[in-house]
Amino acid sequence: MPKDPDIDLAACTDSRAPRGPRHVAIIMDGNGRWAEARGRPRLFGHHAGARRVREVVEACPDLNIEYLTIFAFSTENWKRTQTEVAGLMSLFRRYISKETRALAARNVRVRFIGDRVRLDQKLTQLMDQMELETAQMDGVNLTIALNYGGRDEVARATKRLAMDVANGKLDPADVNEETLPRYLDTHVLPDPDLVIRTSGEARISNFLLWQSAYSEYEFIDTLWPDFTAAELGQLCASFGRRDRRFGAVKT
Numbered sequence: 451m452p453k454d455p456d457i458d459l460a461a462c463t464d465s466r467a468p469r470g471p472r473h474v475a476i477i478m479d480g481n482g483r484w485a486e487a488r489g490r491p492r493l494f495g496h497h498a499g500a501r502r503v504r505e506v507v508e509a510c511p512d513l514n515i516e517y518l519t520i521f522a523f524s525t526e527n528w529k530r531t532q533t534e535v536a537g538l539m540s541l542f543r544r545y546i547s548k549e550t551r552a553l554a555a556r557n558v559r560v561r562f563i564g565d566r567v568r569l570d571q572k573l574t575q576l577m578d579q580m581e582l583e584t585a586q587m588d589g590v591n592l593t594i595a596l597n598y599g600g601r602d603e604v605a606r607a608t609k610r611l612a613m614d615v616a617n618g619k620l621d622p623a624d625v626n627e628e629t630l631p632r633y634l635d636t637h638v639l640p641d642p643d644l645v646i647r648t649s650g651e652a653r654i655s656n657f658l659l660w661q662s663a664y665s666e667y668e669f670i671d672t673l674w675p676d677f678t679a680a681e682l683g684q685l686c687a688s689f690g691r692r693d694r695r696f697g698a699v700k701t
């Protein structure tokens with residue numbers, strides 16, 4: 451085939467080279483079963499799970515992951531026993547107090563998504579402080595979903611959007627796929643490229659419903675406290691081999 455001088459073959463090859471996910475979102479499931487298998491209380495599994503978060507965040511720069519979003523507590527998790535909910539809230543407070551400095555030192559910017567109204571004041575203060583103290587960091591963007599539900603997020607966003615319409619700030623004719631996401635908690639984040647759920651369950655459980663419309667999914671058997679940076683690397687490599695068409699036909 452004759453060479454077309456206008457086509458840069460090297461650039462074409464590059465664009466087809468496997469590319470890892472820029473934004474990875476994780477449903478960290480299986481802490482309870484991991485603990486029960488060891489004859490320990492469920493909270494023991496959550497503490498082990500929290501230690502995994504650090505390893506995974508630290509692996510992101512090497513894997514070229516710019517955004518990592520983790521599901522820490524859902525709007526449905528309040529249905530758990532009072533002991534487990536209180537233990538998780540205490541774990542979040544401890545995690546934030548302990549990790550803020552370490553994350554800032556690693557150039558990680560932390561954001562929280564979810565509804566803060568039901569969270570206690572001590573926890574929300576720590577969340578504000580963590581966001582503030584890491585606000586200047588421009589490495590990995592870690593987003594922690596806490597009291598987060600996709601449906602709740604869309605409902606809250608719709609309420610704010612409706613208020614803007616009522617106040618004359620937004621014309622209903624301008625409500626579309628571009629404007630609505632500006633009201634979501636995730637408005638500063640790109641959509642996730644890859645959503646991982648650990649522990650063998652193959653469901654999305656109200657996580658990033660709007661944002662994951664075109665995400666790739668990986669449902670893996672590993673329980674969250676056993677998840678490793680190496681496994682994340684394998685999933686990223688396999689993502690790079692996927693053919694993402696976003697509804698279009700390959701030309």
Ligand code: FPP
Pocket residue numbers: 478479480481482483484492496497499500503520521522523524527541542545594649674
């Ligand atoms: C689901 O496992 C996990 C949770 C509801 C909590 C996730 C929390 C952590 C990983 C702890 C730390 C997070 C941060 C950000 C410090 P499960 O309890 O439903 O497990 P099971 O399905 O085996 O019962």
